[in-house]
Amino acid sequence: MANDNRSNSNGNNSDPDFKWDPLRFISKKPDEVLKKVDDRLDVLEKEYFSDKKDKEENLPNILEIYGVSRRDFLKWTAFLTSALMLPYIFEPRVARAANILTRTPFIWLDMADCMGNTEGFLRTAHPTPAEIILNYVSVNYMESIMAPAGYQAETRRTETVKKYKGKYILVVEGAIPTGMDGKFLTIGAKGDTGLKITKETAKHAGVIIAVGNCAAYGGIPAANPNPTSAVGLSSVTNRSVINIPACPANPVNLVGTLVEYILIGKAPQLDSLGRPLWAYSGRLHDNCYRRGHFEAGEYVRQWGDDGAKKQYCLYMMGCKGPFTWNNCTTAEYNQDISFPMRAGHGCIGCSQPAFWDRMTPFEKPNADAKIIIPGIEATADEFGVGLFAAAGAGIAAHAIYTGVKKKKEHKKSKNEKNDDSGKNDDNKKE
Amino acid sequence: MGLIMQNKNSKYGEIQLVHRMTVIKRIIHWSFFAAIINNIITGFYIAYPFLIFGKTPTQADSLSTGVLNSGETYQAFIMTWMREFHFIGAVIIDVIFFVWLYLAFFSWKEPLYKSFIPFGDKLEEAWRMLKHYFTLKDRPKTGRYQDPLNAIIFTLFHLLILLQMLTGFQMYVASFTGTSAVGAWWPWLLHFSTDWTLVVFGGLTGVTLVHLFIMWLIIIFIAYHVYIEVWRSIMWKEGDILIPFGGYKYMRNKSESESDI
Numbered sequence: 234m235a236n237d238n239r240s241n242s243n244g245n246n247s248d249p250d251f252k253w254d255p256l257r258f259i260s261k262k263p264d265e266v267l268k269k270v271d272d273r274l275d276v277l278e279k280e281y282f283s284d285k286k287d288k289e290e291n292l293p294n295i296l297e298i299y300g301v302s303r304r305d306f307l308k309w310t311a312f313l314t315s316a317l318m319l320p321y322i323f324e325p326r327v328a329r330a331a332n333i334l335t336r337t338p339f340i341w342l343d344m345a346d347c348m349g350n351t352e353g354f355l356r357t358a359h360p361t362p363a364e365i366i367l368n369y370v371s372v373n374y375m376e377s378i379m380a381p382a383g384y385q386a387e388t389r390r391t392e393t394v395k396k397y398k399g400k401y402i403l404v405v406e407g408a409i410p411t412g413m414d415g416k417f418l419t420i421g422a423k424g425d426t427g428l429k430i431t432k433e434t435a436k437h438a439g440v441i442i443a444v445g446n447c448a449a450y451g452g453i454p455a456a457n458p459n460p461t462s463a464v465g466l467s468s469v470t471n472r473s474v475i476n477i478p479a480c481p482a483n484p485v486n487l488v489g490t491l492v493e494y495i496l497i498g499k500a501p502q503l504d505s506l507g508r509p510l511w512a513y514s515g516r517l518h519d520n521c522y523r524r525g526h527f528e529a530g531e532y533v534r535q536w537g538d539d540g541a542k543k544q545y546c547l548y549m550m551g552c553k554g555p556f557t558w559n560n561c562t563t564a565e566y567n568q569d570i571s572f573p574m575r576a577g578h579g580c581i582g583c584s585q586p587a588f589w590d591r592m593t594p595f596e597k598p599n600a601d602a603k604i605i606i607p608g609i610e611a612t613a614d615e616f617g618v619g620l621f622a623a624a625g626a627g628i629a630a631h632a633i634y635t636g637v638k639k640k641k642e643h644k645k646s647k648n649e650k651n652d653d654s655g656k657n658d659d660n661k662k663e
Numbered sequence: 664m665g666l667i668m669q670n671k672n673s674k675y676g677e678i679q680l681v682h683r684m685t686v687i688k689r690i691i692h693w694s695f696f697a698a699i700i701n702n703i704i705t706g707f708y709i710a711y712p713f714l715i716f717g718k719t720p721t722q723a724d725s726l727s728t729g730v731l732n733s734g735e736t737y738q739a740f741i742m743t744w745m746r747e748f749h750f751i752g753a754v755i756i757d758v759i760f761f762v763w764l765y766l767a768f769f770s771w772k773e774p775l776y777k778s779f780i781p782f783g784d785k786l787e788e789a790w791r792m793l794k795h796y797f798t799l800k801d802r803p804k805t806g807r808y809q810d811p812l813n814a815i816i817f818t819l820f821h822l823l824i825l826l827q828m829l830t831g832f833q834m835y836v837a838s839f840t841g842t843s844a845v846g847a848w849w850p851w852l853l854h855f856s857t858d859w860t861l862v863v864f865g866g867l868t869g870v871t872l873v874h875l876f877i878m879w880l881i882i883i884f885i886a887y888h889v890y891i892e893v894w895r896s897i898m899w900k901e902g903d904i905l906i907p908f909g910g911y912k913y914m915r916n917k918s919e920s921e922s923d924i
Binding site: 505516518519527528529530531532548549553555556582585586587590591592598599600602604605613614616617618620621624625628631632634635638639642 | 710711712739740741742743796797799837838858865866867868869871872873875876878879880882883886887890894898
């Protein structure tokens, strides 16, 4: 589906039938795969680094600035390799890919959103290698961190698109308003609409990634009633889009997807919602460390009660883990130390489409959500009980009606009987 | 005794036994009933866990529940059991639904489709029955076969069950990771037949709410069904309520009102 062929542009992935399935097994011929990956990495390294020294010193230099030791970096490559569901033989190759990634031409577009993803990646106090690498990718265009402004910035973008046709990585953050021909969002000196910029840039990108729920599915800008007709990226381009949803998206998922793209030049396997399977195939509820308490019927019933202190299940407090697919429980947030349930609050389902409409109320069980029937403001139970009461009243009314009517008829027939009682007597005598 | 029968005969006409439900159908009826009641109770628990096990002292509602619910996590597993019984009940309902579907067309005794065809006539008869419920007059003579109004309502009820099955299977297959032990065809079949519910009802949360709401419609059906069968038994004096127990009802060749007037 997403594995469209970009062989003309990048490296040596000229074989469209090249099977890549990290979830089960890489390929029937592992040696061939390794050779392909190595060849591709060689070609890319030759392209992006001037000499051997440049290649070898690039990443250490970057990591040194942030005080990340070589050992920490190696630990991180091991972590990312296993997160990608790759065998450990890929560890050095992941490290090489991370190195190449810092030099790959890169465009980051900000559309209608809060820029939470940018903040999530750039503003960490103790960044992990994932955030550092994102920080140091050779960003050709990214409004929030680039030095050029105005016409210069615009030129930078159009030039990148021209120069690296089919090679650059495009990351889009934020929903794209389509109402009024996209005029709800205009960017830059020329006042181009976000819709136009996205379409132009997506046309020639090597790989397109929608990061954050807004870019992937419209997110909060597209929440009901959606006055700007905001949509996700995949709705405005006919190219295949890799969605990395969540609010904000986990840097590990973005870097992992990018690394996989560097390794094989293809999008990873995607699920039905366009998300990489390696990151989004697990349901939070199934991988949650509080799942045992769910099964045992041990629930937090009120914020700060004893159950909360004992880390009981947050199901009654509106945790949407049962409806959410993400890898928060394994590749955690906040420099890989925590995620909502560990912090004591339920999941709000931010990696699912339209979570702002469908997962609310966030702090009540899903059964307490209002049902979407026009003109009715009630939960399924309230409405159901209402209907049941109405039906009960109807049954009671019918029963009473029947009784009264029957009595009347009975009286009537009695009177009639009394009138011609003689006849009845005659019958009896016979 | 003989005298009473004689009197009744003269008043209501002769009593005839009518065989209406075979043993199979009665077994289906009552296992359906048990499974649905089971799934309503366990389903309520899954939506709102009303028994909180492993309570801490401040969470216990009373001393007795506090004692009852003390113990280790593994000793409770109440949600596990509720879900397990919900799934068992669901399997029974699924099987019964398909058996019902088969019998509705291929029953030797009384296939349901015969209560629909010829369509126009039977609709009119259903309309007359509806009028009879409110006027208590002109009862259509349907003693020998399923009356069309009931047939329509039962069909709608089974469509509700079908929707309940589809939404239920969508929630069930959502927890699958990869293939199942019986092979990839099983999750594929479930996805193939139920994934449309995600689009129509707005994601898994919407599917859950629809599942919950249909339960109320089913409860309403049960209330209606019991009431109307009792009502018929009282009003028609033909023992309609006995059908699911013994399989037989009575039929009189004269109705009470006819004999009276």
